[in-house]
Amino acid sequence: MRPPHTESAWQPTADMATLHARARLMTRVRAFFAERNVLEVETPVLGQGGSTDVHLASLSSLAHTAAGRQRLWLRTSPEFHMKRLLAAGSGPIYQLAKSFRDGEVGRRHNIEFTMLEWYRPGMGLAALMEETAALIRKLLPESVLPDGQTPLRCYAYRELFYDQLEIDPFSVPLVRLRRLAEERGSMPEGALDDEPRDTCLDLLMSFVIEPNLGWGDAEQGKAPGEKCQGKLVAVVDYPASQAALARRHVDAYGDEVASRFELYFQGVELANGYDELTDAAEQQARFEADNAERRELGFDEVDVDMRLVAALDHGLPEGSGVALGLDRVIQLALGKYTLAEVMAFATPAC
Amino acid sequence: MANHSTNEFKGGLKVMLDGDPCSIVSNELVKPGKGQAFNRVKLRNLMTGRVWERTFKSGDSLEGADVMELEMEYLYTDGDMWYFMQTDGSFEQYAVEKRALGDDEKWLKEQAPYTVTLWNDNAIQVTPPNFIELEVTQTDPGLKGDTAQGGSKPATLSSGAVVNVPLFINEGEVLKVDTRTGSYVSRA
Incomplete structure (x- = not known):
């Protein structure tokens, strides 16, 4: 391994041409929202409450504030403060939000990353999905996404499991689901015996289905990151248990599903949109349930943002919101193999 | 030996898996939206040379191998x-x-x-070192004057290896050979 004091350790992880290209793409993002009269906002990176989400690890810091010495949390997404703005009557807003998720390290992950998040009061989920696709089409060059104007292909979660794994994710017995996830996920038999249904579904989604989503017809199977064509696809109607704070509705098969979508391109998840639940009591119950699960698993508890609960209690306008991993879009647009290559100083070269 | 958690898995790290020492080849984090994260890991079994693919829950750990x-x-x-x-x-x-x-x-x-x-x-x-110099112990006689034309013939080296060499190489010459590909590089 290279010692930290070698001569090149001070250098950026992205080259200058990439940083210029990145800046041009950021300009396009701002122009896209300016045209649509969506207001750019900046909300705190440090907050008095953090994300309680059991599988997101928040970073925190001890600070000396006017209120005394207190623990402040680095945001894992700008959601809470943006919802407080919406409740205060901001109207449609977007943010290029530096966010932090501890331990997320890899070719498509960096602990600190740029999340593009926006909220559309009064807009339905389908319209937001099309808007998200329209933005991504503006950012990906013709050489990567040639079908710029073709309609977004939309798959139901159930349909993908039928087609690729020949199971119905809503009704397959848990024992069979665990064995299938172990087999397809390169895990020894029994490794998932204590795991709930959603973990097994996540595993199959991530390892079997996702890698095949969003490729041009002839390109499937090529190594990701190679300069090659893809297409934009959406996945909708997730199981209700994966709703997080999305609304729920009943699908054509009579199952309750989550009103959310994810967009994929070349096997990579790019965006996650929700028809936002606006119920304060439900939000508070979710926070408490998350912290209870954290205690059970031996994870640190996270301070709850009671000001978000108060804002929801005051009233959040009906509408939808979406979070998009901007670094990943830039990575795909520029055909780079790692996220670090599109960041000036990726962790831990920071 | 210390235990290593999945986020410490880097290329070259030596760990124990199923009783055999292994060297980590690659490690990719897979994080479904809001769910449990996984690490998809490739490891080379140092006893057999075979490459295994295994998935771990993020935060799982393996014992280090001495x-x-x-x-x-x-x-x-x-x-x-x-x-x-x-x-x-x-x-x-x-x-x-x-x-x-x-x-x-x-x-x-x-x-x-x-x-x-x-x-x-x-x-x-x-x-073995990437390149090694070995003497030719047996090969068919070279063709006089043929130094630039293509074509090759087998030659047995002092270590017992047989490599393809150009036609002009003779017994007793010392050659530089690439041990990774088993191919002739040049006269030493």
């Missing part, structure tokens, strides 16, 4: 074991079994430098 790579020179064989000596001045000798040599037995040359991988102080793998 694996060291030492520079040694090859001394001799008594037919059962092959003997190597450390070149760090300690002159410590290690006996290596045939299994650890595998196909690389054909690249052994006295006093040449090798990397010997030790697990719990037993040699489990011997890696």
